[in-house]
Amino acid sequence: MDNYFLGIMILLLSGFVASVFSKKNKITVLSILVAIGSIFCLIPAIQVLINGESLTQTVFLSNIFCSINFVIDSLAAFFVAVITIMSLASVVYSKGYLRPYMEQDKNINSHLVFLPMLIASMLAVVTCQNALMFLICWEIMSLSSFFLVIFENEKKEVLKAGIKYLVFMHISVLFIIISFALMSLQSGSLDFASFASGMQNNEQYANLVFLLAFVGFGTKCGFVPFHNWLPDAHPAAPSHVSAIMSGVMIKTGIYGILRMLSLTGKPSLLISYTVLIISVISALYGVLYAITQHDLKRLLAYHSIENIGIIGIGIGVGMLGLAYNSPIVAVLGFAGGILHILNHSIFKELLFLSAGSVYVKTHTRDIESLGGLIKSMPATAVMFLIGSVAICGLPPFNGFVSEFLVYLGMFKGLSIHNFISLIALIGAIAGLALVGTMAILCFTKAFSIIFLGMPRSEAAENVQSDNGKLMIFPMGVLATFTLIIGLFPQYVFNFILKPVSVMCECNIESLSEPLSIMQIISVYALALVLLLAVIIGLKLMLSKNKTVMFETWGCGYNRPNNHMQYTASSYASPFLSMLKPLFKKVFDIEKPRKLFPKSAHFSLHIDDIEEAYLINPLLKGDEWFLSKFERIQSGNIQSYIKYGLIFLVLVIIGSLFIG
Amino acid sequence: MIMFFVNLIILLFVPFLMTGVIKKTKTFWQGKKGPSVLQPLYDFIRLMKKDFVISNTTSFVFRIAPIVSIVTVLFAAMLVPLASGKALINIPAGLIIFAYTLGLGKFVALISAMDTGSSFEGMGASREACFTTTVEPAFFVTIASIMALSGNYTFDSLVNITANAGNYGILVTVFASVVLFIMILVEGSRVPVDDPATHLELTMIHEVMILDNSGSDLALFSWANAIKMLLISSLIANMIIPSGITEWISVLLYLSVVFIISILIGTVESCMARIRMSHVFEFIFVMSSLALVVLSLVIARMFGG
Numbered sequence: 001m002d003n004y005f006l007g008i009m010i011l012l013l014s015g016f017v018a019s020v021f022s023k024k025n026k027i028t029v030l031s032i033l034v035a036i037g038s039i040f041c042l043i044p045a046i047q048v049l050i051n052g053e054s055l056t057q058t059v060f061l062s063n064i065f066c067s068i069n070f071v072i073d074s075l076a077a078f079f080v081a082v083i084t085i086m087s088l089a090s091v092v093y094s095k096g097y098l099r100p101y102m103e104q105d106k107n108i109n110s111h112l113v114f115l116p117m118l119i120a121s122m123l124a125v126v127t128c129q130n131a132l133m134f135l136i137c138w139e140i141m142s143l144s145s146f147f148l149v150i151f152e153n154e155k156k157e158v159l160k161a162g163i164k165y166l167v168f169m170h171i172s173v174l175f176i177i178i179s180f181a182l183m184s185l186q187s188g189s190l191d192f193a194s195f196a197s198g199m200q201n202n203e204q205y206a207n208l209v210f211l212l213a214f215v216g217f218g219t220k221c222g223f224v225p226f227h228n229w230l231p232d233a234h235p236a237a238p239s240h241v242s243a244i245m246s247g248v249m250i251k252t253g254i255y256g257i258l259r260m261l262s263l264t265g266k267p268s269l270l271i272s273y274t275v276l277i278i279s280v281i282s283a284l285y286g287v288l289y290a291i292t293q294h295d296l297k298r299l300l301a302y303h304s305i306e307n308i309g310i311i312g313i314g315i316g317v318g319m320l321g322l323a324y325n326s327p328i329v330a331v332l333g334f335a336g337g338i339l340h341i342l343n344h345s346i347f348k349e350l351l352f353l354s355a356g357s358v359y360v361k362t363h364t365r366d367i368e369s370l371g372g373l374i375k376s377m378p379a380t381a382v383m384f385l386i387g388s389v390a391i392c393g394l395p396p397f398n399g400f401v402s403e404f405l406v407y408l409g410m411f412k413g414l415s416i417h418n419f420i421s422l423i424a425l426i427g428a429i430a431g432l433a434l435v436g437t438m439a440i441l442c443f444t445k446a447f448s449i450i451f452l453g454m455p456r457s458e459a460a461e462n463v464q465s466d467n468g469k470l471m472i473f474p475m476g477v478l479a480t481f482t483l484i485i486g487l488f489p490q491y492v493f494n495f496i497l498k499p500v501s502v503m504c505e506c507n508i509e510s511l512s513e514p515l516s517i518m519q520i521i522s523v524y525a526l527a528l529v530l531l532l533a534v535i536i537g538l539k540l541m542l543s544k545n546k547t548v549m550f551e552t553w554g555c556g557y558n559r560p561n562n563h564m565q566y567t568a569s570s571y572a573s574p575f576l577s578m579l580k581p582l583f584k585k586v587f588d589i590e591k592p593r594k595l596f597p598k599s600a601h602f603s604l605h606i607d608d609i610e611e612a613y614l615i616n617p618l619l620k621g622d623e624w625f626l627s628k629f630e631r632i633q634s635g636n637i638q639s640y641i642k643y644g645l646i647f648l649v650l651v652i653i654g655s656l657f658i659g
Numbered sequence: 660m661i662m663f664f665v666n667l668i669i670l671l672f673v674p675f676l677m678t679g680v681i682k683k684t685k686t687f688w689q690g691k692k693g694p695s696v697l698q699p700l701y702d703f704i705r706l707m708k709k710d711f712v713i714s715n716t717t718s719f720v721f722r723i724a725p726i727v728s729i730v731t732v733l734f735a736a737m738l739v740p741l742a743s744g745k746a747l748i749n750i751p752a753g754l755i756i757f758a759y760t761l762g763l764g765k766f767v768a769l770i771s772a773m774d775t776g777s778s779f780e781g782m783g784a785s786r787e788a789c790f791t792t793t794v795e796p797a798f799f800v801t802i803a804s805i806m807a808l809s810g811n812y813t814f815d816s817l818v819n820i821t822a823n824a825g826n827y828g829i830l831v832t833v834f835a836s837v838v839l840f841i842m843i844l845v846e847g848s849r850v851p852v853d854d855p856a857t858h859l860e861l862t863m864i865h866e867v868m869i870l871d872n873s874g875s876d877l878a879l880f881s882w883a884n885a886i887k888m889l890l891i892s893s894l895i896a897n898m899i900i901p902s903g904i905t906e907w908i909s910v911l912l913y914l915s916v917v918f919i920i921s922i923l924i925g926t927v928e929s930c931m932a933r934i935r936m937s938h939v940f941e942f943i944f945v946m947s948s949l950a951l952v953v954l955s956l957v958i959a960r961m962f963g964g
Contacts, residue, residue, distance in 0.1 A: 371776075372716075372776075374718045374719075374720070375718065381718075385720075385770075388766075389763065389766060392762070392766060393759065394759055394760075394762050394763040394766060395756070395759055395760055395763060400759055403755075403759075404752065404755055404756070404759075407752050407755045408751065408752045408755075411751060411752050411803070411806065411812040412751075412812070414803070414806065414807040414810070414812070415807075415810045417961070419958070419962050422807060422958065422961070423954075423958070426800055426803050426804060426807070426954060429799050429800070429803050430796040430797075430799050430800045430803075431796075433758070433795045433796045433798075433799040434792060434795065434796045436759070436762065436795070437762070437788075437791045437792040437795045437796075438792050440762060440765065440766050440769070440788060440791070441788040441789065441791075441792060443766075444766060444769040444770050444773065444784065444788055445788075447770055448769070448770045448773030448774065448784075449773075451718075452718065452720065452770060452773050452774045452776070453716060453773060453774065453775070453776030454716055454776045513751070517750050517751065517752075520748060520750055521756065524734070524737075524748065524756065527734075528730065528731075528734050528760075531730055531734075532723075532726065532727060532730055535726050535730065536723050536726055539722075539726060540722075545708070545709065545710045545711055545874055545875065546710040546711070547710065547711040547712075547713055548710065548711065548712045548713070549712075549713055549714075549715045550712050550713070550714065550715065551714065551715065551716075552714040552715075552716050552717075552775045552776055552777045552871060553714070553775075553777065553870055553871050554777065554779075555779070560776065560777065562776070564778050565776045565777070565778060565781060566773065566778050566780075566781020566782065566784075566785065570781065570782075570785065571773075571781060571784070571785040571788075572785070573785070574785055574786055574789040574936075575785075575788070575789040575792060577937075578789070578793075578940050
């Protein structure tokens with residue numbers, strides 16, 4: 001455990017140390033220090049995951065905190081592993097990504113301080129078992145990520161997105177504080193372990209506490225309807241930061257939910273169904289809006305909502321299993337959910353990093369002006385393709401394994417002989433199937449519009465070469481991870497059972513069936529990959545048929561150009577026209593008029609329905625209400641003294657009556 | 660072991676016969692003689708020998724797509740019970756592996772169509788992707804409902820439908836068959852969703868996606884599509900064929916069901932026109948509503964006393 005604190009200390013200091021060095025070496029030093037810190041944190045985590053015994057260290061800080069328990073149990077150890085490995089990949093990648101900024105003499109020192117601080121605070125959050133200290137670390141995490149988001153703070157929209165993020169995080173922390181306060185009221189202590197004992201007998205109270213915590217943590221991880229900050233914050237942040245935020249940071253929200261679940265004991269049916277339904281809605285909502293987006297990073301941000309939804313479906317199925325006393329359903333649900341946390345952090349980070357790689361070369365995030373990049377940036381294209389197939393949950397990549405576990409849990413849940421659970425689970429199965437096919441639509445769109453066809457703008461046409469090895473290498477490592485998990489799910493399943501055992505009892509005997517299925521999937525996926533490799537290799541080498549290169553067949557028209565290609569909007573259009581009522585379309589049309597039309601344009605923008613119909617009216621109402629108080633702030637020093645006096649008088653009168 | 664090879668032969672060759680029979684049926688309704696039912700097989704062999712013409716906009720995606728397409732379909736076939744009523748890999752939630760393996764093939768086929776940068780192929784890909792989103796949930800609901808009846812979540816539960824569903828068995832079978840039949844029409848890109856007879860203006864979904872493919876690439880794509888039709892037909896066949904008969908009779912019954920389905924497809928094609936593209940969704944939603952009917956039948960069976 002001492003190693004762990006040492007690691008966090010190294011991470012905290014690394015930014016300051018790195019900023020002393022010359023421009024050239026800054027990020028190299030930072031990467032090395034972060035790597036050392038991560039290794040120190042990983043050692044105890046791996047120890048816990050292998051032995052299964054949790055490590056505890058009690059730190060006595062001051063009288064306010066009393067003593068603080070830092071515990072690495074297998075759940076925390078799992079998150080530590082995810083956080084360190086994924087963050088390290090991003091930090092290594094940032095060297096290539098930040099180079100253009102450094103060449104423009106942008107000061108990146110503060111960025112380099114907050115980056116490891118975010119990692120350190122996440123590591124503290126997942127191990128800290130004291131409510132007050134947890135909240136402090138949580139707040140450091142939110143603030144440091146806020147400063148990372150507003151990296152390009154000279155741009156107005158970046159600042160705006162950052163402030164939105166800050167506001168949402170503080171609404172979220174408010175709910176978490178209330179839920180913690182309610183729990184400590186019951187138990188009389190701030191320690192998580194004592195919370196559990198306080199919750200045992202009082203089901204209603206536990207429900208309330210869990211729901212409040214779910215809203216709080218759910219805002220962090222982006223469950224609909226608390227997701228609104230996500231699609232704004234991710235495009236604003238630099239790519240390696242979005243990768244850490246989407247890949248790792250929002251998962252701390254899931255960690256919070258899982259931790260609360262383990263504290264509040266066996267979930268009630270009401271809570272379980274709530275989590276399941278919100279998750280299905282989040283998954284559908286996320287992928288639906290992802291299809292409407294043309295900003296690559298916004299699209300990926302909406303996919304984070306989708307994947308959080310899938311993780312939530314897993315957790316919801318696990319909770320149903322607990323509530324109906326069906327251990328196999330519980331284990332499979334939680335295993336699917338927790339494995340999807342790992343999987344999502346891998347492929348989402350891969351996608352964000354390759355999106356950043358495209359951005360560095362083309363300086364645009366608008367996919368409508370890209371195209372044909374597979375020829376100039378082949379490595380990035382392959383990485384993005386692997387990430388896309390993985391995020392759609394297709395074999396032989398990792399997304400399939402976790403989604404399969406969730407499905408298997410739901411199928412097993414069908415045998416809970418209950419009317420409501422049958423309908424809910426079949427609904428969830430259909431929902432997950434719909435999410436899967438919509439993800440295919442979305443990522444075939446994204447991949448083919450960005451990388452295939454002909455370049456749609458000069459920016460895309462002028463790309464000469466791919467990014468350097470320094471940026472490709474971390475992506476390659478992540479891509480290898482996606483394939484390894486997809487090919488050997490049986491080992492991963494065994495490994496994932498350890499964190500699952502914190503959530504519910506894992507009886508090894510009842511798991512022999514899922515384990516054997518995992519083995520079959522492994523053989524199946526290996527055979528698929530091998531056969532594909534062999535046949536493709538044979539075709540390329542042995543094909544005797546002559547190949548003639550010619551223009552794309554345009555039905556007799558021999559001069560196709562880049563404007564005649566299908567665009568992202570037209571690709572998504574048949575699907576979106578089917579679901580018209582679910583969007584608020586904002587058209588901006590200027591029709592050609594008169595005999596010699598001068599100008600004409602058409603653009604279509606799709607607003608988030610929640611933002612348009614819920615948040616904006618709320619904000620407007622808020623503004624109206626607060627404007628009534630504008631008069632108080634007159635800028636007149638005398639009136640401010642008057643307010644002070646009135647306040648003092650009120651306090652004195654109040655204390656006379658109450659005291 | 661013999662059954663394995665029988666199934667393998669069925670899997671590889673019956674798809675050609677299916678398309679042959681569909682074409683023969685169509686010519687019958689038109690009062691023509693028509694080519695032999697083996698014609699699709701001859702076409703396949705001839706195409707395999709041909710040279711390629713490849714668009715210079717394309718990349719490696721375009722070259723590997725046909726292979727991925729055929730390999731994924733063959734792998735998906737391992738999870739479906741064919742003539743013997745037992746799948747090669749018979750595991751719980753095999754449905755998921757089946758659907759997602761086909762999904763991989765579809766993913767690659769879609770990006771390969773987009774790879775040419777042609778607006779026709781883009782249109783086809785966009786529609787194909789769109790229709791898949793509506794078909795898949797209905798398919799899942801139907802099969803999952805039937806699996807809920809039996810409680811073992813393998814494709815076996817299709818075979819034992821009457822044993823598990825009692826009096827409701829026939830109704831469940833009928834509605835589920837209609838759902839799957841509509842799925843064949845959509846996935847196999849047949850009339851009234853798509854028109855496979857021409858390559859251009861009339862057909863704007865699957866056939867137009869492979870407009871730029873030539874030679875063996877084209878052959879593999881068409882073969883994969885035909886196998887996909889066979890796989891869904893075998894789900895229907897396995898629901899209809901009674902269990903507990905000898906293997907050879909069940910093979911015969913299986914083949915006859917598959918050919919009856921082909922004749923039905925041909926008949927539908929002869930007496931219907933393609934639906935207007937904007938109305939195709941309404942046709943597919945028929946499938947979704949029938950899937951819900953299957954679900955309610957299952958619920959009625961399980962909880963209706």
